[in-house]
Amino acid sequence: MTELPSSFTPSDIEGALYDAWLKAGYFTANPHSDKKPFTIVIPPPNVTGSLHIGHALDMTIQDSLIRMKRMKGFEALWLPGMDHAGIATQNVVERQLAAQGKSRHDLGREEFVKKVWEWKAESGGAILNQMKRLGASVDWTRERFTMDEGLSKAVLTIFKNLYDKGLIYRAERIINWCPRCLTALSDIEVEHQEIDGEFVQITYGDAGENQISIATTRPETMLGDGAVAVNPNDPRYRDMIGKTVRLPYVDRMIPIIADEIVDPEFGTGAVKVTAAHDPNDFEMAVRHNVPFVVIMNEEGVMAGTGTQFDGMDRFTARKAVVEQLRADGRIGWEKRPYKHSVGHCQRCSTIVEPRLSKQWFVKVAPLAQAAGDAVRNGKVKIDPVEMEPRYFDWVDNMHDWCISRQLWWGHRIPVWYGPNDEMVVVGPGESAPAGYTQDSDVLDTWFSSGLWPFSTLGWPEQTADLKKFYPTSVLVTGYDILFFWVARMMIMGLFAMDGVEPFGVIALHGLVRDKHGKKMSKSRGNTVDPLEFMDKYGSDALRFTLARGANPGTDQALAEEWVAGSRNFATKLWNASRFAMMNGAHVNGALPEPQTLNHIDQWILNRLNETITEVDSNLEAFEFQKACDAVYHFAWDDVCDWYLELTKDVFARGGAEAEATKRVLGHVFDQLLRLLHPIMPFITEALWKPLTHGESLVVAQWPVATPLHNAESVAGLVGDLQTLITEIRRFRNDQGIKTSAKIAARISGLTEGGLSAYESSVRFITKLEPATETFNPSAKVEIGRFVVEFDLTGAIDVGAERARLTKDLATIEKDKKTAEVKLNNENFMAKAPMEVVKEIRERLDFCNAEIERITALLASLPKA
RNA sequence: GUCGACGUUGCGUAAUGGUUAGCGCGUCAACUCUUACCAAGUUGGAAGUGCGGGUUCGAUUCCCGUCGUCGACCCCA
Structure with a gap:
């Protein structure tokens, strides 16, 4: 039923899948839908920039959130774009001119600006294509640039509004002057x-x-x-x-x-x-x-x-x-x-x-007050809250903001001067009186990127987009630019949008550092290239690594080995899915009623539900590490290591039980791939489509947990089964018995332990043959109420077994002593809560029982 | 200078006022077996709360100090 190749090559699928998503228009948001909006505007990268590992982290987080919300049925908009980076861009082009022995003054202002646009068309925005490699589900139909006509109009409008309210002024002050950038x-x-x-x-x-x-x-x-x-x-x-x-x-x-x-x-x-x-x-x-x-x-x-x-x-x-x-x-x-x-x-x-000169300033005190209050009164939440003091530190102590720059590339200050020192501010659609000349300076780039959350949605026009998608839901960015940019957006957003905040939550992540926690820098030579990692290990592997390292507001380390580890996880997922499909896993028809299923199936469904809850709540809380860990352990430990292994015996036996298991297996993979899709979009899509024959995971529904009634007893039963198998494996390992070697064994206690139905599975996994007439028990392992006797016909390594038991005994005796000390402590008995005392008592009982059991086993060992 | 954060196995990290401190990578050992996975996988193992003091019946967790690391802000000309 499936044509999946036996190994997974990311580059074979990524580009095609991304193109298909674009073609289907999945990322294009509709302002007229009935769905609730969920909006993220991208922190606009610099037009001169290229993708570095910090961007990759930032985008992975945003994409994961957007993809999850889209699956949850929100009208999800992730709006991409870039800022024009005044000084940086001008420098790039000036350097090119300098190579030809020219300066911008040789060209003149108009020609120079034309040159910059040409440069942008040719080599600007490399980062946007790199975002595609990463799988970013941004709405390209809404891509914006701070120098676009619409955004420029927003700049003029806000300048005039601020000026009219007395919040922009011109003054002679000491400012920071760069004698090279002039x-x-x-x-x-x-x-x-x-x-x-x-x-x-x-x-x-x-x-x-x-x-x-x-x-x-x-x-x-x-x-x-x-x-x-x-x-x-x-x-x-x-x-x-x-x-x-x-x-x-x-x-x-x-x-x-x-x-x-x-x-x-x-x-x-x-x-x-x-x-x-x-x-x-x-x-x-x-x-x-x-x-x-x-x-x-x-x-x-x-x-x-x-x-x-x-x-x-x-x-x-x-x-x-x-x-x-x-x-x-x-x-x-x-x-x-x-x-x-x-x-x-x-x-x-x-x-x-420091230079005395006449510049334009924003009077920030009243604006910053509002920006601080929005967080103080809870309209805007900063996540994690520990970052709030940093924010207040900044907005509450802000100096007036010098917004004029003596550059040519940027939004020219819309102020015109008359022959007799008259001054008019010219708003959009207005023109200056004849004979006036315009201020030659441009505005600070941050002045326009501060408008980003609403200028990109069409403001000052009252567009459908603005109505639907403002205020944006969450802003995802590194804590390092909390002040640079976030505070400015708060100021501008609250001012322009009549006190409506630009975003509901500011989700801050940390910096990506090298493997030893050192800051990456070119001079240290410890930078890593996200593109190289994507080439080598696939985008999903890079994304998973970054997401798995991301704890709110804290820096994370990254090493190539971890990315390789994530690649291995992807490979595991690929092969496990292949196994499932080869064995007839499917999603046709309703899932059988849980009580009709065997315990293993019930157990995995329950683990699935727990995982859904965990992944969902952690993603909602920006706890990416916890979400990734939950899904990783579910997929690898529960599904691959236990469930798949246990189904092998079921499939070998066939019958109605196997038919039910095929349906459960299909369901488990279907749901697992959905859960993982926001973080690893490519491989999940590539596996999900052949498994379910569904349209696309991008628009598939997000899993919802449906807990089972008897979850606890099933978990207990399967836990016993796992312990039994693990102990048998350990014994075999200690005894140096080859994995492939089959040995005869008698297992008792299964019926009392409620596991009689799984003897065949246990034997299958642990390679134990039934006891024959000539069975000669020469070694014994006790696991709770189960006893496994092995016929090793003298091959038992008594020394190894004795060493192991002695070690176990020492550990448990130490525990016993700790418990006894506590129970003999009058103060403890008098002051500790009852539950704690009870726990310690139970612990002591357990220790005593274990000691008795191990001692007996030791005594039963043949003398060396 | 001011403020802040952090110190958990070899490395990176998680959790917790009270059972056996979790995970990944690495490492060590054995294995690669019928129905997935050898630039991999399976199984088992070893290994950790910087130092000193305090609070507490009990501290890795709370408090103080110390040492160390890192960061932010500011600046004295």
């Missing part, structure tokens, strides 16, 4: 790194005038100083407050001011105030009316100081300034190297220059 950066685009710098004491003022020593790590910025600050309570400097001191080289008199923020213990206790090149100094300058002196151009080159240092790069100038100071005897102590942490551009690692 753009402003937000706080989160700056990475702090420890570097070896210098810390130098410098004396200001000439002999005969006021003099004061400051200390700095950035000597070159002295040229832009507007004041020197001291602590008002510092006795060393109290008399100097209010006086002025001469700043060398620029020959400017600057005041000595007093500010509490100055730490008398640090450095010299006197701080230079460079208002235009340091955020703290900026604050102080505002408090004390210190002038802002800009001493560098946008490329970080000294300019406008009127000194010999003009034209030098900031780091060259640093050396030159120190040399000059030293020559002039103004240097006191010098600490070099001086380790301190300095901000670097996330994209190009250039040291960030």
